[in-house]
Amino acid sequence: MTQAVKKQKLNKVEQAKAKKHPLLLKQELEHFAQIGWEAMDEFERDFGLKWLGFFHRPVTPGKFMMRMRIPNGILTSTQMRVLADIVQRYCQGAGFQDQGNADITTRQNLQLRGIRIEDIADIINILAQAGLTCVQSGMDNVRNITGSPVAGIDANELIDTRGLCRILQDTITNNGEGNLELSDLPRKFNIAVAGGRDNSVHAEINDLGLLPAYKNGTLGFNIIVGGYFAPNQYVSAIPLDAWIPPEDVVALTLAMMMVYRENGPRENRQKCRMMHLINQWGIEKFRAEVEQRFGKPLATAAEKDEIDWEKRDHIGVYPQKQTGLNYVGLHVPVGRLYANEMFELARMAEVYGNGEIRLTVEQNLIIPHIPDTRLSAFLAEPLLKERFTIEPGILNRGLVSCTGNEFCGFAIIETKNRALAIVKELEQELILTQPVRIHWTGCPNSCGQPQVADIGFIGTKTRKDDRTVEAVDIWMGGKVGKDAHLGKEVMKRVACEDLKSVVRDLLVEHFGAKIKEEALVG
Template identity: 30%
Template sequence: MTTSFGAANSAIFNDPKLQIPGFNGLRPSGLISLQRTARGFSVSSSNSSINRAVSTPVKPETAAEPKRSKVEIIKEQSNFIRYPLKEEMMNDAPNINESATQLIKFHGSYQQYNRDEKGAKSYSFMLRTKNPCGKVSNVLYLVMDDLADQFGIGTLRLTTRQTFQLHGVLKKDMKTVMSTIIRNMGSTLGACGDLNRNVLAPPAPLARKDYLVAQETAENIAALLTPQSGFYYDVWVDGERIMTAEPPEVVKARNDNSYGTNFPDSPEPIYGTQFLPRKFKIAVTVPGDNSVDILTNDIGVVVVSDDNGEPQGFNLYVGGGMGRTHRIESTFPRLAEPLGYVPKEDILYAVKAIVVTQRENGRRDDRKYSRMKYLISSWGIEKFRSVVEQYYGKKFEPFRELPEWEFKSFLGWHEQGDGSLFCGLHVDNGRIKGTMKKTLREVIEKYNLNVRITANQNLILCDIQHAWKRPIITMLAQGGLLEPRYVDPLNITAMACPALPMCPLAITEAERGIPDILKRVRAVFEKVGLKYNESIVIRVTGCPNGCARPYMAELGLVGDGPNSYQIWLGGMPNQTTLAKCFLNKVKLQELEKALEPLFYHWKRNREAKESFGEFTNRLGFEKLQEWINKWEGIPESSGKFHLNLFVDKETFQAVDELAKLENKTGHQLAMEVIRNYVAAHQNGKSPESS
């Protein structure tokens, strides 16, 4: 009998603590020996019949049924993610049952309800698109914009994984919305659920070989790991397959079963009926460009080029992940670590081998520990590498040396390298709404622009002719989309998850709370004498799952109660160091008590060009806590200047109204105007020409 992993293998192979007779630490004994072939190695079996890693061995009568989570059983009984979702979507109820709620995630949607409303739950659905590299065609953008108004809550949200989220879709409208996205060459398939999620890549449309290879590789990996059984099309477009042609190398890699990676004759050759133990995240980038938070992914892929700039292969990182559970120390965020190097023609086979290693060995009994980071943490990187090599069919080459990572926002105007321009636009928390939404549509529609979504919740307008630049700048400014120099530096790198009111996991506010938090941090900066152009990376989440990656921030706020947060410190501006939990259950209204002494001492005791993250790590939490405990306010001798900017009520009110349009305080806007005026004179320009 052959099954898709769900039964005996799930516990026998997957718990690294178990010592199983016949299991040699890599594969079932007698399963595989490697022989060199054209691509690397071939497989021969020492048994007379074919053994596969995906075959369920005959169980002894005394064998105990392996423990599996409820979701594993739902997947196994679902007929490849169809039942009972298809039936549930056809009835008149406003919601779907528990099994369907789990299955619809694979289709790219979550069932939600408005937690602000009292009484009966008002159910709706959030849809998340899948856009490898963040690429969105002109047609798809306009369709999503329309759907938000017709069937959503009138807003689009850009996510930290380069996708759209569409909130507030009613069950009765789901098929219309889903089929519209599909028929306009979009997809939500695999944007949620226990499978590979959206594959990240640098969003900049640069005509450089390394960037083009990174983006092409991301798209190929996304295609390789896309479900094949047709459940998505059966539910939303009555079985009609609306798919683009795949590159032949993707089809070849998916079908290759030289090393026992596939489920033979299965509608899902890589996933089987059980798919993966939990979500799986992959990012691809080029050396030095950390616009994708590369170390937070299950797999990080880095293009490696020769001295002439020709891409030769890829470095691979494995084992990153952000999710954790409050006060369960055995759950933790983790950075990916180097696995090795592969030549460019082998990248799809190597990625597939890593995914299959997690499929076969990741825990399926307790979803808190089902991410690949826990498997690697338990096994260690050496054992993990040796198991992956069995599925890959080769030894990994040594990891190639890389330059320092740098966060790149791609905001502002840039040359693409092909004669056109691109423009990166800052969008606070990724929420496109109101006048901004209307303006973006007008610009994108008028100039027929394609767009890209960044992993920092921003938007890039692509393929802009030079003659269009000035009118586009004017249109964007009128819609409140400002050039980066006019945006508070704190806002540029800040991120927040949606949290309340729609996310069922949220403990407290994030997206709705971060605008005020950033204003308060700016006010503390000014109070302690930090300059306006100074900034730190701030990320806020409403729960410990870490969707906005707060554990990589210099200041991470993680919801752990009503209006209460953990404070995490020690991340770096280039997102290469994991933060640590500094304080628990800090009430929102008391943030300044912790932040004011920290920022004051950073201003006065830092080394040259030392970031806030570097400073907190160098001093250590014990010293930081001592400063907070002894804090009695800023000494009068600190030299702080207090400026009375407004001489009359009318001026104050006018500036305050203008400031609200930019999500700032009146004081912040006034200081910006003064700084720009002074800077213009210092540069020899008149204020009117600047």
């Protein structure tokens, strides 16, 4: 523990970390399996295991969610098949009606649910054999590192983000084994590496965002810092006034993490993100401290970055920069996957592509490297007709949702099923002519990122007719891609049972929707 940390009054999480680094719990997994989840130390079960990637969920007692690390959101078909096997073998049980599931997250990642403490050690070994890891995916760690979902295949890309995301993860996690030095941050830390012109990673809501920019004819990155979402705290990143070439990305990231680790606040868990340190010091001092740790002067930022396109969602068929090859973006309704679908996706990626599968921050997926000669057969696959269409309805296309209270103890309301039901009804009642991005999050933690949506919902409760009912606060006006900015709250505590009509009015008033004649008659 550093001197700066010792001088602070530590919160309870920091006190527990000081007694035993949570990564060391890996050595006790067999013991935990023997004594069972109910006999475990409460901190170790509910917090410590998150350093290993396992999150106990009180809404499904005794069951853990596993959050993966998938840098740049890229999997092989073999890895997808391994994850499908884990879902099938280990993710069934109490709280799940008939089968386990996996969810694509807003960080190009996967979360698997329904895992028992007795199976964690075996699952970690299975992941390692497949070149996968879930270590350091929760609590005071760097979360999944996002990069361009079409890196290396987009004819218009500027920087291929795949290698940078991979080496960042390997460095930060000690090649998936766990890194004691870099897993004791004051709070979580998000990194996004943008490589294209449309900011497909939402860099502005990350603690560290890298935006492609030319300086003196050389392509590198402008740096933005301090973006984060927390309960009632929604902050966009600000410029560091620094530019770096790609070869300096890892060194600068480590320098910034060390400055944050050694100086960041550790008293109030609600005020421990890196932006709080920046606000305390001022951006000039923060930059100077990072520069000192970096070991050489930082160039001032390029005059402008190269984010000059509107945001793409990559759903549909697109030619790659490799002649004769295509990538196909599949719409995955609110990111939910089941084991049989995961096996099918792995098969399709092998039969039609080169076995690669990519995830996006919109909770969808891409299968690349499909030759022109195989495209028609791929598009005729039953899975694309039954579940993962390339032509979803306008509202469904832009729909994003967190897990909700079906599986998450933090969530105040149910989200995924409700989101799908409302959108289905609205698409039947309305004529829509322009895209509308609708994001749901079940609580103020904002995992569903409603502040960047055209229309966003944050779960809450309200009183109606002398009863407490599920409700949402409504946000509007979020912008992604070029000129990205957060939206604003426009309504509070709208009962979910009244929400469809409210959203219908918003779509008509602000997005040019028209009510179908049959709906008017009805």
